[in-house]
Amino acid sequence: xxxxxxxxxxxxxxxxxxxxxGPPPVVTARGVTKAYGRTRALAGVxxxxxxxxxxxxxxxxxxxxxxxxxxxxxxEPCDTGTVxxxxxxxxxxxxxxxxxxxxxxxxxxxxxxxxxxxxxxRHCLPRVRWRRAASDAVRRRLDEMFPGHGVSPRDxxxxxxxxxxxxxxxxxxCLVDRLDLLIxxxxxxSLGPDAARSxxxxxRRLTEAGTAVLLISHRIxxxxxxADRVAVLRDGAVTAERPASGLTEPDVLGLMGAHVAAPPTFxxxxxxxxxxxxTVAELLGATGPGLREVTLRVGKGxxxxxxxxxxxxQQEVLERLWRPVRRDTTVGVSRAYVPGxxxxxxxxxxxxxxxxxxxxxxxxxxxxxxxxxxEERAVVADWVxxxxxxxxxxxxxTELSGGNQQKVIVARAFASPAGxxxxxxxxxxxxxxxxxxxxxxxxxxxxxxxSVVWYSSENAEMAHCDRVYVFRAGRVVAELxxxxxxxxxxxxxxxxxxxxxx
Amino acid sequence: xxxxxAGPRSWSGPWVWGFAAxxxxxxxxxxxxxxxxxxxxxLALSLAPYxxxxxxxxxxxxxxxxxxxxxxxxxxxxxAGFVSVAVASATGSAAVGVLxxxxxxxxxxxxxxxxxxxxxxxxxIATLAAGLxxxxxxxxxxxxxxxxxxxxxxxxxNLRPAGVPVLALAIAVLTVLVAALLRRTVYGRSLVAVGxxxxxxxxxxxxxxxxxxxxxxxxGALAGLTGALLAAYIAPSADLGTRYLLDSVAVVVIGxxxxxxxxxVPVGVWGAALFFILLDGLVNLVGWSTAAxxxxxxxxxxxxxxxxxxGDRSGGLASLFRRRPRPAAATPTTITTTITGDDTDG
Numbered sequence: 071x072x073x074x075x076x077x078x079x080x081x082x083x084x085x086x087x088x089x090x091x092g093p094p095p096v097v098t099a100r101g102v103t104k105a106y107g108r109t110r111a112l113a114g115v116x117x118x119x120x121x122x123x124x125x126x127x128x129x130x131x132x133x134x135x136x137x138x139x140x141x142x143x144x145x146e147p148c149d150t151g152t153v154x155x156x157x158x159x160x161x162x163x164x165x166x167x168x169x170x171x172x173x174x175x176x177x178x179x180x181x182x183x184x185x186x187x188x189x190x191x192r193h194c195l196p197r198v199r200w201r202r203a204a205s206d207a208v209r210r211r212l213d214e215m216f217p218g219h220g221v222s223p224r225d226x227x228x229x230x231x232x233x234x235x236x237x238x239x240x241x242x243x244c245l246v247d248r249l250d251l252l253i254x255x256x257x258x259x260s261l262g263p264d265a266a267r268s269x270x271x272x273x274r275r276l277t278e279a280g281t282a283v284l285l286i287s288h289r290i291x292x293x294x295x296x297a298d299r300v301a302v303l304r305d306g307a308v309t310a311e312r313p314a315s316g317l318t319e320p321d322v323l324g325l326m327g328a329h330v331a332a333p334p335t336f337x338x339x340x341x342x343x344x345x346x347x348x349t350v351a352e353l354l355g356a357t358g359p360g361l362r363e364v365t366l367r368v369g370k371g372x373x374x375x376x377x378x379x380x381x382x383x384q385q386e387v388l389e390r391l392w393r394p395v396r397r398d399t400t401v402g403v404s405r406a407y408v409p410g411x412x413x414x415x416x417x418x419x420x421x422x423x424x425x426x427x428x429x430x431x432x433x434x435x436x437x438x439x440x441x442x443x444x445e446e447r448a449v450v451a452d453w454v455x456x457x458x459x460x461x462x463x464x465x466x467x468t469e470l471s472g473g474n475q476q477k478v479i480v481a482r483a484f485a486s487p488a489g490x491x492x493x494x495x496x497x498x499x500x501x502x503x504x505x506x507x508x509x510x511x512x513x514x515x516x517x518x519x520x521s522v523v524w525y526s527s528e529n530a531e532m533a534h535c536d537r538v539y540v541f542r543a544g545r546v547v548a549e550l551x552x553x554x555x556x557x558x559x560x561x562x563x564x565x566x567x568x569x570x571x572x
Numbered sequence: 573x574x575x576x577x578a579g580p581r582s583w584s585g586p587w588v589w590g591f592a593a594x595x596x597x598x599x600x601x602x603x604x605x606x607x608x609x610x611x612x613x614x615l616a617l618s619l620a621p622y623x624x625x626x627x628x629x630x631x632x633x634x635x636x637x638x639x640x641x642x643x644x645x646x647x648x649x650x651x652a653g654f655v656s657v658a659v660a661s662a663t664g665s666a667a668v669g670v671l672x673x674x675x676x677x678x679x680x681x682x683x684x685x686x687x688x689x690x691x692x693x694x695x696x697i698a699t700l701a702a703g704l705x706x707x708x709x710x711x712x713x714x715x716x717x718x719x720x721x722x723x724x725x726x727x728x729x730n731l732r733p734a735g736v737p738v739l740a741l742a743i744a745v746l747t748v749l750v751a752a753l754l755r756r757t758v759y760g761r762s763l764v765a766v767g768x769x770x771x772x773x774x775x776x777x778x779x780x781x782x783x784x785x786x787x788x789x790x791x792g793a794l795a796g797l798t799g800a801l802l803a804a805y806i807a808p809s810a811d812l813g814t815r816y817l818l819d820s821v822a823v824v825v826i827g828x829x830x831x832x833x834x835x836x837v838p839v840g841v842w843g844a845a846l847f848f849i850l851l852d853g854l855v856n857l858v859g860w861s862t863a864a865x866x867x868x869x870x871x872x873x874x875x876x877x878x879x880x881x882x883g884d885r886s887g888g889l890a891s892l893f894r895r896r897p898r899p900a901a902a903t904p905t906t907i908t909t910t911i912t913g914d915d916t917d918g
Contacts, residue, residue: 419834420764420768420835421765421768429773433777436758441761486777
């Protein structure tokens, strides 16, 4: 959890300027509605963001958060209702000072960092020698926001890691002459704890200068520690607006309409019978780019976690298991893969939910290369119902919210007959409710004899594993079983060898 | 799900325009020449199938995603023409000749495939190189080539009971088969998935390399078939296939297949092919030169591509008035990103 690392001093919000007579609103939404095809995203939203405040926006996936952001940023017209900027009916140019950093980064992958700045901020850049101006500006902004970011303006975006792409995305949003409202959509989902801390320090400096910040996040504790006010979005409408100071996480979850179930230790890992299981996959002293003598084994029906800080070799292990080409890797069963970066490696954008869901399984269903539509439909209907995917099988995949898209991608893997399912941090940006469903799904499928290898950047998720390997600098530094698996333990082990190793 | 015979939403649109344009040109011909329109249609139906066969192959290749194109089809057609005629006259069997033509196409495509998948050569370069190999073989064969096409096959190709060419019916069946291949088979489904998002397809467990290889080989086979039939219909010559390079790409695009991949429209190839053949007829009727014909066709392809990218382009224009395209418009975006990407890289 990134919040835990935030300095306690900064966490206390000013709280004074949140009264009704506070500063004037920068952007106001009145009775805003919006629908995509058959999916109604917003059903009459009233919301005001005031100058100099951090407004936290929380809600389940599909509650309409992303849509509301796009409307407030002037990226999309609303169907009915109005959006006021500085109290006036907003027209085209007014949204210039409202900037948004996206959750699915919106950078052009083939362009360099500096060129991407030109794409979004060309009205602030000189016409000649813009490349140099953009490079200088983005370097300065990144240094300010994320000291030690390691991004060069000449890097191609495609070559950057997810967290660096996210940094560039946020810096790009701030790169403008005048910034009245900054919208951050799940900014810390792919940032490390250090970067998250730097980001919030920068946010505080921005608000002191009078900029309004709208923060959307599933990390409720993080929102509570950073925001002055919290607005709860539910089924496309704002159902509650409270000062953040008195609120606790269960309060907010309650407002969101979550069943505040006991923290998901249900269906807990079965008795640590690691010896009795047949081995389905194994790495023996695997060494290569990013990996140093990694030895691990996966038993039948076992959920194996790969934990540790981001980028310590966990994804390389998944890659080895997905394509076992080297002799140090043996995998005895068929595999399915659930990518975390769903826009780039998950969604097939021209197809419906059903087509997207069945694409892996249809290979097994088909007879002699010919598809069997009736059987496919049955499987799709079953999974759409089981994961209650909004919109149903016929809806276009791009009409769905991010969380529901992710459900489809997860269902795609589990609908196939694969004996080993590889999860590559798939629950980033998925709301608590959906996550709980999917955790349950993983345990059920494991009980049926499927093996799961699960990399997660969220240490709390590792509690659902039978066994956890903790990674550091390409090595397995610890193997935790059953009761030993806890967030504290994992964090302890991930940092333990620091200093000795470097 | 699009499992039903036709996903109604995607089917009401793109392929209609080729047929509509063909009908329009036919009407103009009718007005200008003042002669029976049935004869014109019959003639168009006997010429169009050759373009349709090679177009179907090109369509499969284009569907495999951005950057995929087979520019070797012209050389393959010429080569397959010679090979099939030579083999047919040597063995005395037209069927063996046609099979040999198809085989020649597959061999050339195999060269492209190895270059694309094994050496990571961009498809346009790989197929261009394979095409060059094919045409140099053609040129050396053409010297002192004396064999004549099989008379029986030629007669069959000219068979027109009640004005309807038998070949057109056969190729209509082939088109239906290709449509079924795309919709009903694992290979077809995989191809369409690869074309939409290659990375996602790979993660979904689709053997991307095998699908791409299969696609180029199919295109080679279909181009080979075109060459074999065309050589029997006209006569083998070194420039038998020349016009089919531009035309095969054009009929695919005009037929409504997405140039960025992920959506194939087999029926559209027919409409566009008929349109092109009739347009040739019209232009000949008016008395334009071949150069002017090509100018017209090239312009048409550009125009259609402009319209195809139009969803996003109009969004781009409209953004002057601060209106943005919907996020769901995923495909036209891909086209424009590629274009802008190229522009800025230079």
